[in-house]
Amino acid sequence: MSSIIRLDKPKNSKKGTHGWQVRVGPHKGYHSKLFSDNVYGSKGKALVAAEEYLDDYLKKNPEADKEQWPHGFHEGDLFASNTSGVTGVFRTHDYGRRDYKKETKQYYWGAFYSINRYGNTKTKNHRKFYVYQHGEEEARRLAIEFREMWEEAAKQGVEAVKRFFVEYDAGWLD
Incomplete structure (x- = not known):
């Protein structure tokens, strides 16, 4: 994902930071570069320089403009800690609602999801399937x-x- 944004800090003042910032990321890190109006002589010249820089950068690093699909969930090789064999599926435990002393573990298999039932993409949720209800393999x-x-x-x-x-x-x- 890449963009060019305008920076004017503080606003309505000749002092401070005024220019165009190239931002590229988040794929394999974040990269940014500022093109100052003062260095390039004007807003327009700084914008042209920023656009040229972004084009050159993306030609050299085409993977940098790919958006993480979809909404940041991992695809490809599994993490070493994955015990389910499926990305986003895990086994863990919690305690009952009234188990204040945390004496009884309730094991479950969970599935992460990053877009919820309301279409909100800024949350991380998981659905639980308890072993005591379904059995280990079915959960x-x-x-x-x-x-x-x-x-x-x-x-x-x-x-x-x-x-x-x-x-x-x-x-x-079902």
């Missing part, structure tokens, strides 16, 4: 199935994810 299978169905919906966009949650919660996707 794992349900978590993997949920994650795979969610990923398919996420590839189609936010509206598809909203439909997915309606259908999944209604039991239509």
Whole structure:
């Protein structure tokens, strides 16, 4: 993802920072460069220099302009800590709501998702499938199935994810 933004700090003053900033990221790090009006002689000349720089940078680094798809979830090789064999599916535990002394662990398989039922993409959520309710293998299978169905919906966009949650919660996707 790349962009050129205008910086005027402080506003309505000749002092401070005035120029165009090239921003490239977040793929494999973040890169930025400022093109100051003062150095290039005017707003227009600084913008032309920034645009030329961005074009050259993207020609040399074409992967830098690729947006992380979709909404930041990981694709490709699994992390070393992954025990499920599926990206976004994990096994862990929590405690019962009234287990204030934290004496009884409740194990579950979980599936992460980053677009929720309302279409909000700025949250990280997970759906739990408890081992005591479903058994070890069935809880794992349900978590993997949920994650795979969610990923398919996420590839189609936010509206598809909203439909997915309606259908999944209604039991239509069993």
